[in-house]
Amino acid sequence: MKKRALLSVSDKSKLVEFATGLDKLGYELVSTGGTLKALQEANLPAIPVSAVTNFEEILDGRVKTLHPFIHAGLLARRDDQSHQKQMTELDIQPIDVVVVNLYPFKRTIDQEGVTEEQAIENIDIGGPTMLRAAAKNFRDVTVVVDPSDYDSVIDQLNQNSSQVDFRKQLAAKVFRHTANYDAMIANYFTNITGETDPETYTMTYEKVQSLRYGENPHQQAAFYQEPNVKGASIANAKQLHGKELSYNNIQDANAALEMVLEYSRPAAVAVKHMNPCGVGIGENIASAYAKAYEADSMSIFGGIVALNRQVDKETANQLKEIFLEIIIAPSFSQEAIELLTVKPNLRLLEIPMESNGSNTKKVVSVVGGLLVQDRDNGTVTEEDITIPTERKPDTQELTDLLFAWNVVKHVKSNAIVVAKGDQTLGIGAGQMNRVGAAKIAFEQAGEKATGAVMSSDAFFPMPDTVEAAAKAGIKAIIQPGGSKRDQDSIDACNNYGIAMVFTGMRHFKH
Template structure:
C-alpha cells in the first residue's frame, strides 16, 4: 500500500548526544520526516537549530509521567513503529497519527554506585523502543550510536532511504546493544539481591588471524571492549598475528602505569627494558631503553606513550623491531618508518591512559577463569619499612617504578632498576633465586646502588645475600614469608633498605 499520504516520523530519544545525531536529524527533515522526541532531546535539537516536536504534541496526549520516569511507554507510539506497512487495516487505524520509520535511541548510563542509584538509572522506555523497532526492521531503521547514524546518513544521501540490508544489520546491532545492557543489569541485580556472581560474554564477528601462537593453529580476534578509548590502528605493515596482539596488549598495560614520558620494549609479552623520564630527549630515552635491553630487543615490540618525531624515527630505523607503537607520529617520521616494510607501525592515541576496571578471562580445560584486572597502586605512604636503614626519597621513587614494571613480568619475576630505568629483568622462573640471578647478571656492575623489586615474597635469605654482592641498596617485596625475619636480618646485615608492599603481583 502507498504510505506517501501518511505522516512520516523519526523518533529521537538520546542520553548520549553527539553532533552527528544533529546531522542525521537535519537529513531526515530534508526527506520530509518530522522529528519527534522526549523533552531533553527536544531541547538539544531545537537549541542546535533542528526542527523538532515533543511526543505529546504529536500524540495529542500527555506522554511523560512520574517526573520523567515514563517517557516513551505509550501504545500509540509503539503502534506507529510496529504497523505493517502492507496491511491496509493497520494503516487506516494510524491514518491520523502517522508512522515512525526511524528510531534513534540510546540508554541512560547505568550507575552502579549503590542499588538505589542503579534503579534510578535503569532505562525503561528506550529498551521498549528498540524491541519494537527490531521487531519491525523490515520497515523501521534503528540507530543506537554515532556509527549507525553515519551509515544511515550515507544511504539517505545515496539511496534516499535505507536499504533492507542496512536495516537488518542495524537491527542485529541494536539487539546486541540491548543484550549487553540487560546482561549488566542482571549481573548487578544477581550479585546484590541474591549474592550470586554471573558473567555474560557476547562475542560475534570474529576476525580471522593469520594463525595462532604457532603457524599450525587457527586463531580469531573477537571484540571485548574493556577500554574503548584505547583504539589500536595499524598504519602500515603486515596483518597483525595472534602473538602480535598479545605483545601490543602487554605494551598498553605496561604504559598504563606511567604518567611520565616512557619507552618500553617487549618480547613474548615480557618487558625487556623500560625507562621513564620527562626531562630527557626522545632520542636519549630510546637509546637508554635500547641499551638496557640490548641482548633481547632484536625483533621485539617498541612502544612510546608520546609522539614519535623525525629525529627519533631516523634513529629507530637503524634497528629491527617487529612492531612500533606510539601515541602519535609526525608525518615526517612516518615517511621514514614506512620504508621498513617488515615492521608494523601501530597508532594508539590513548596509550598511557590508566586502564578501566574490568574482568579478565582465561580458558582452562573444561572451564573459564575470570578475575578482576590488577589495578592496585602503591604509594610511598603505603609502603612498610621493615629494615633498620630508611630508604632515600630517590630509592623509594625507583622502587615504585620497579614495582610498576615487575607486576607485568611473568612470575617468578625480579626487576633491577635505577633512575627509573630497568637494568635487569628476570622472568618466568620456577625459583625466585634463579629469577634474581638472571636480573642481577643482566644488570652487572650497574646494579651498584640500584633497587630490586620482587613480585612475590622471598622464601629464603639467599636472594638478599646475592643482591648485596652486586651492591643493591634497596629492595621492595610483598612480605608474608614464614622466614620474613631471616630476610629482614639479611637486609640489616648488608645495610640494605627493605620495604614491604603487603600485596603481591604474580602474573601467570
C-alpha cells in the same frame, strides 16, 4: 491501504534520502518531534504520531509513542487471524517499517560537568520500546537502527518486501543496540551509586576493527573498545603509519602503555610478549630510550617501544636502527615522522599520556565465566616502606629500589628485576619458582649486577633467593615481606651486608 513507516531518530544522517526512498515506494511516513520537522522541511508528506494516536504528546515529550495504536501496529502478527480481527475492529493500521535511533545518552554522559538530571533526561524510553516491539515481530516488520543499513533496506523493499532472514539480521542488531544502550545506563547508575560488586556484571563494548586473526592464525579475533573511553588507552591510539595492528600487537602495546604511564620523568619501555625487556629513565627521551635499549639489546629486536615524551629527531635516529613492531608516544616531531616512515611496516601510535582516571575493572575470561578485579594501581613511596635489616639503603639505592619496584609490578610472576641508575639490567619473568626467575635476571645482568638492586613481586618463602642475590653482587632488595619465614631472609641479608626494604604490597601478575 498504504504501508506505513514510523521514523523517529536522533542521528539524522541520510534520513531525508532514506525517507524519500520510502515515499517513492508508497509508504505513509509517520514521525515525531525533530524528525518530523526535518522531513517536512524536505517537503516530504510526513504526518505526526498524534495523527495516528489521536493523542498529543505529554509530560514534556516523555510520552509520545507509548500508545496502543503504535504498539499494536508493531506487534500484530499478520498470519494470526485473531490479531487481524482485533486490528480491524479497533481500526488500527499495521506499521511495516520502523526507523529509530536513540537519545544520545553516551554523548551526554561523556560531556564535562554533566549533571545527573541531564543524564536522566537523555534516557530514551519510547525509542527502545518501539525497537524491541518491532524486532520481536521481525517476521512482519522491518526495523532499522543504523543509518548504514538504509541503502540495503531500500534495495530489499524495492523487491516488494524485505526477506525474513534480512529482517532477522536487522532485529539482531536492534537487540544488540538496545542491550548496549541499557548497559551504558546500568553502568552509569552503578558507578554513581557506588556499587562495587553488583549482582550482575554488565559490560558493553563497541567494535573498532576485525583482526586478521588472534594469537595464532587459526583463531578468529576482533578489537572492541569501551564506550566513552578517555585518556591513555590503546582504544584512543591514532595510527600515523604502518600496517594494521594484530591481536598480539594490541596486547603488547597495552602492556607497554601501562608500564610507561608509571613514570613522570622521561621514560622508555621496551616490551616483548607483554613483559618488559628494558626500561630506562633519562634527562630526556633520547637518553631514556638509550638506557632501555642497552638494558637488553637482543630482546628488544622485534619488540614494542613506548615513550612518554614526544619522539624527536635524536630519538628517532636511534629507534630506526633496529627492527621494531610498534612505537608508542604522545606525539612525533615532523623530523621523527620523516625518519621513521621510511620503514613501511613500522606502526607509529600517537596516544595521549594523560591518565584517564578510570576505575575500570580488569576482566579476564575463564571457561564459562569471568574474573573481575580492580586494576593494580597500587604504588609505594619512601614513606610506605619499612627496613628490617641492619644495613639501610643509601639515597641512590633507595631511588633504584623504587624504580625497580615500579618495573616488577608489570612483570609476569614469578618476577625478579635487577636495576641500577634508572635502568633495568636483568629481568626474570614468569618462572615456576622465584630462584629460577632470579637466576635469569642475574645472568642477563652479568657483571653489572654487582652493586645493583633487586626487586621481587612477592615475598621470599626461604632465604635461597637472597643467597643467590648475594653471589651476584646485589646490594639492596625490595620485596613485599609477609612470609612466616621473613626472619630467615632478614638474617641472610644481614649476613651478606645487603639492605632489604619491605613494601607490605604484593604485585602478582598472572
